[in-house]
Amino acid sequence: MAVHTEQQRKVIADAVVxxxxxxxxxxxxxxxxxxxxxxxxxxxxxxxxxxxxxxxxVVGRVNWEGFTSVWPGLTSDPTSSARTRDLGNWLATVDKVVVSRTLEQSDLDKTEWTNARVARDLEAEVRSLKAGPGRDILVLNSASVIQALLRADLIDELSLTVLPTTLGGGVRLLPEGFSSKWRLSHATTVPTTGAVALCYRRT
Known part of the structure; x- marks a missing residue:
């Protein structure tokens, strides 16, 4: 008799590059x-x-501090679009893991966002999340977190939006010396901004 097993949660890394x-x-x-x-x-x-x-x-310290300083205002702004307010409310209440060696739980509790906790051991936290119940796990544009999870082979899907601009320097999304193979799941163009959204999955 076949044994039914629940599908493991996917880890999706989303980033603008x-x-x-x-x-x-x-x-x-x-x-x-x-x-x-x-x-x-x-x-x-x-x-x-x-x-x-x-x-x-899942978010790193820098993005946590940036998001929590901007998003509450966007969410409460009556001129924000309905989708922006929906996203803001989701960010404020969804289960959040903040990867940091310096932040304490008391730092997270000072913000308007709820349901957040600090994680020191990223790999152990994500492995536990993948094995537990729930829908997918989203890494929010945090390069250091994405790089660490790529090296640990813990990312199932890369959602990259490539913008038609060059920065000439800064924080690279992908780690140096890292080799991997992916397959294109789907691609979408954004004519108004010239961006291309690419979704890759592990082969």
């Missing part, structure tokens, strides 16, 4: 180079297709 492979210009990056795309209606639609299937978000 420049044509020359950078996801940030550095610690002080305000993402101004990407905002035209990020705030476009097409981007909102594409991103909604990802986060609605997710029940845990």
């Amino acid at each position: 420049s044509m020359d492979g950078y996801t940030s210009t550095g610690a002080e990056d305000d993402m101004g180079w990407a905002m035209e795309h990020i705030t476009s209606e097409q981007s909102e639609i594409m991103y909604e297709g990802i986060w609605r299937g997710v029940s845990t978000a």
Whole structure:
């Protein structure tokens, strides 16, 4: 008799990258180079297709601090689109894992967002999440986290949005010296911003 086993949760890494492979210009990056795309209606639609299937978000310290300083205002702004407010409410309440060696739980509890916890051991945390119940796990544009999970072979899907700009330096998304093979699941163009969204899955 066949034994039914539940499908393991996928780890999806989502990132915006420049044509020359950078996801940030550095610690002080305000993402101004990407905002035209990020705030476009097409981007909102594409991103909604990802986060609605997710029940845990994983983020690094830098993005946690950036997100929690910006998103509460966007979520409460009556001029924000309905999709932006929906995403903001999801970010505020979804199960969140913040990967940091310096942040304490008390630091997370000071923000308006709830349901967040600190993780020191990224690999152990993600392996536990993958083996547990729930929908997919989304890594939110955190290069250091994505690089570590790639090296540990813990990412199942790479969702990359390539923007038509070069940064000339900064934080590269993919780790140096890392070799892997993927297959293209689907691709979408964004005519209004010239971006190309690529979804790759492990072969």
